Amino acid sequence: MLELSGIRIRLRQLDGTDGCELGMLRRAVAKKLRAPARELASLERRRRSIDARKKNDIVLTFTLHVRLKGGEDAEREALARLAAAHAEKGVKLVDEAPFGFPEPVRNAPEQRVVVVGAGCGGLFCALSLARAGLAPLLVERGDDATRRGNVVAEHNATGVLDPESNIQFGVGGAGTFSDGKLQTGTKSPAHRLILQTFVDAGAQPQILWDAKPHVGSDVLPGVVTSILRRIEDAGGEVRTRCRMSDLEVAGGAVRSVTLTSRGADGAVREERVETSAVVLACGHSARDVFELLRERGVAMERKTFAMGVRIEHLQADIDRALYGPAAGSPALGAAPYKLSEHLPSGRSAFSFCMCPGGYVVSAASEPGGVVTNGMSLSDRAGANANSGLLANVFPDDLPGDDVLAGVALQRECERAAFAAGGGAYVAPAQLVGDFLRSQASSGAGGVAPTYPRGVAWGSIDGCLPPYIVETLRAAIPRMGRHLRGFDADDAVLTGVETRSSSPVRVTRGEDGQSVSTRGLWPVGEGAGYAGGIMSAATDGILAAAKLVEALG
Numbered sequence: 001m002l003e004l005s006g007i008r009i010r011l012r013q014l015d016g017t018d019g020c021e022l023g024m025l026r027r028a029v030a031k032k033l034r035a036p037a038r039e040l041a042s043l044e045r046r047r048r049s050i051d052a053r054k055k056n057d058i059v060l061t062f063t064l065h066v067r068l069k070g071g072e073d074a075e076r077e078a079l080a081r082l083a084a085a086h087a088e089k090g091v092k093l094v095d096e097a098p099f100g101f102p103e104p105v106r107n108a109p110e111q112r113v114v115v116v117g118a119g120c121g122g123l124f125c126a127l128s129l130a131r132a133g134l135a136p137l138l139v140e141r142g143d144d145a146t147r148r149g150n151v152v153a154e155h156n157a158t159g160v161l162d163p164e165s166n167i168q169f170g171v172g173g174a175g176t177f178s179d180g181k182l183q184t185g186t187k188s189p190a191h192r193l194i195l196q197t198f199v200d201a202g203a204q205p206q207i208l209w210d211a212k213p214h215v216g217s218d219v220l221p222g223v224v225t226s227i228l229r230r231i232e233d234a235g236g237e238v239r240t241r242c243r244m245s246d247l248e249v250a251g252g253a254v255r256s257v258t259l260t261s262r263g264a265d266g267a268v269r270e271e272r273v274e275t276s277a278v279v280l281a282c283g284h285s286a287r288d289v290f291e292l293l294r295e296r297g298v299a300m301e302r303k304t305f306a307m308g309v310r311i312e313h314l315q316a317d318i319d320r321a322l323y324g325p326a327a328g329s330p331a332l333g334a335a336p337y338k339l340s341e342h343l344p345s346g347r348s349a350f351s352f353c354m355c356p357g358g359y360v361v362s363a364a365s366e367p368g369g370v371v372t373n374g375m376s377l378s379d380r381a382g383a384n385a386n387s388g389l390l391a392n393v394f395p396d397d398l399p400g401d402d403v404l405a406g407v408a409l410q411r412e413c414e415r416a417a418f419a420a421g422g423g424a425y426v427a428p429a430q431l432v433g434d435f436l437r438s439q440a441s442s443g444a445g446g447v448a449p450t451y452p453r454g455v456a457w458g459s460i461d462g463c464l465p466p467y468i469v470e471t472l473r474a475a476i477p478r479m480g481r482h483l484r485g486f487d488a489d490d491a492v493l494t495g496v497e498t499r500s501s502s503p504v505r506v507t508r509g510e511d512g513q514s515v516s517t518r519g520l521w522p523v524g525e526g527a528g529y530a531g532g533i534m535s536a537a538t539d540g541i542l543a544a545a546k547l548v549e550a551l552g
């Protein structure tokens with residue numbers, strides 16, 4: 001198979017349809033290979049990115065996998081022909097070794113592996129273990145995706161928060177009601193397997209080649225439900241509304257977990273499950289789990305995390321700033337941005353989890369605390385662009401020596417935001433212009449905030465530590481120099497965004513197990529080893545591979 005990289009198609013040559021794009025690509029490939037288009041047996045897009053450096057001439061750049069009708073011999077010949085003409089740049093032969101789920105083990109142990117948490121880390125770990133024939137028990141404290149959708153809608157409408165099932169907790173984890181961005185800064189052969197699993201489960205095929213793939217909150221619940229079914233089909237058992245409420249550790253090793261479930265009749269049941277292997281994929285918001293681990297003497301350490309606010313602009317303004325006259329082209333979609341600023345103070349501010357054409361969400365999981373985050377639907381057609389605007393909290397910023405001091409700080413800020421909003425999960429909001437002038441806001445300008453519980457205009461200063469507030473205040477005008485309009489007076493800040501990453505790490509060794517507790521396998525974002533859907537899923541797959549090896 002031939003890999004062709006750097007194939008460029010001008011945006012103005014495209015009409016926004018897939019057929020047009022594929023037709024242009026076939027012609028470009030034939031030209032590059034100096035072969036008639038009829039010789040192409042297949043053409044697969046592997047990467048599609050947007051080069052908008054010249055706003056008047058935006059170009060789409062592709063990496064493609066191409067097979068010729070004459071098979072490998074013809075592909076070798078084509079490459080040799082190009083080499084003879086010194087035209088082989090960007091063309092090479094590739095042989096893809098597929099990365100798959102682990103092979104079934106021969107002697108599966110009698111005790112089941114318990115996977116705690118059905119976020120992407122737990123889902124992909126459980127799927128791998130099930131495929132390996134280990135029949136894992138996957139427990140999830142929140143609801144299945146459909147019920148969870150109803151519970152979230154109820155929270156948005158009434159302000160009633162279910163601490164067990166919400167934007168953070170439930171099947172699919174924190175990523176279910178998100179933008180479903182699937183890009184990651186890391187590289188792993190597992191990424192293709194994850195994307196393919198998403199597509200097989202109902203996600204859009206273009207996530208396989210878009211450089212910045214995204215799924216959307218309207219598609220994700222179906223996708224995670226389908227992955228759950230695959231775990232069951234492969235021999236796993238899934239229990240929702242089932243919380244790991246205790247972990248028994250003896251002699252430095254896991255002995256059992258206690259599972260607490262609430263049945264349809266409302267009755268609470270507790271069950272002790274003996275096991276020597278617990279995958280802890282509980283996410284960064286399972287504060288009760290962190291407290292339990294501390295009590296049980298499981299090794300944890302503080303880690304750097306980030307806090308700040310959500311910032312909203314009109315998406316049309318962001319599109320114009322990034323795409324110029326091509327803004328609004330269907331081949332481009334709503335424009336994403338990513339910004340970071342290193343300040344003379346030594347601190348940095350950065351955009352996080354930017355959601356083009358999206359909505360700010362109420363991401364609280366604890367009563368009495370306001371938390372923001374963002375999501376988009378698959379069409380990214382919302383009027384606003386939103387993004388986290390964050391600054392780091394370093395371990396040394398925290399008082400005392402409690403490993404959970406970061407959790408305490410998050411909670412303090414969330415409660416301050418709840419109080420500033422006046423209760424019922426209304427969030428405090430401020431216009432960027434007022435924030436920069438350190439004055440309270442009294443109402444919206446041209447950007448209507450999308451936070452579903454409504455906002456209370458005022459100042460967000462009192463909701464975050466001064467070093468975060470000052471870092472954001474210094475960074476916004478600088479960011480405006482890189483992205484026109486980012487510092488517009490009427491952009492909206494809604495707070496607080498405290499759950500972007502975990503403030504603790506459940507320390508694990510090279511073998512993937514907790515350094516203090518044999519048989520405890522910390523996985524994903526809550527364990528401090530992932531930041532986002534793709535990296536959590538990757539971590540789940542790699543942990544499963546190590547676990548299979550250890551049990552085999």
Ligand SMILES: Cc1cc2nc3c(=O)[nH]c(=O)nc-3n(C[C@H](O)[C@H](O)[C@H](O)COP(=O)(O)OP(=O)(O)OC[C@H]3O[C@@H](n4cnc5c(N)ncnc54)[C@H](O)[C@@H]3O)c2cc1C
Nearest residue numbers: 117119121141173174175178180181244283524525532533
């Ligand atoms: C609104 C929102 C939007 C986001 N958007 C994106 C995005 O576009 N792209 C991206 O890459 N990332 C995004 N993220 C971050 C991403 O969702 C997380 O990085 C990812 O979900 C982490 O996966 P995880 O499996 O490690 O943890 P989680 O997804 O947090 O899953 C942990 C699961 O464990 C369960 N659990 C916790 N404690 C227990 C217990 N005691 N017993 C049983 N179950 C338990 C929880 O209910 C939860 O379902 C977003 C997050 C939010 C909140």
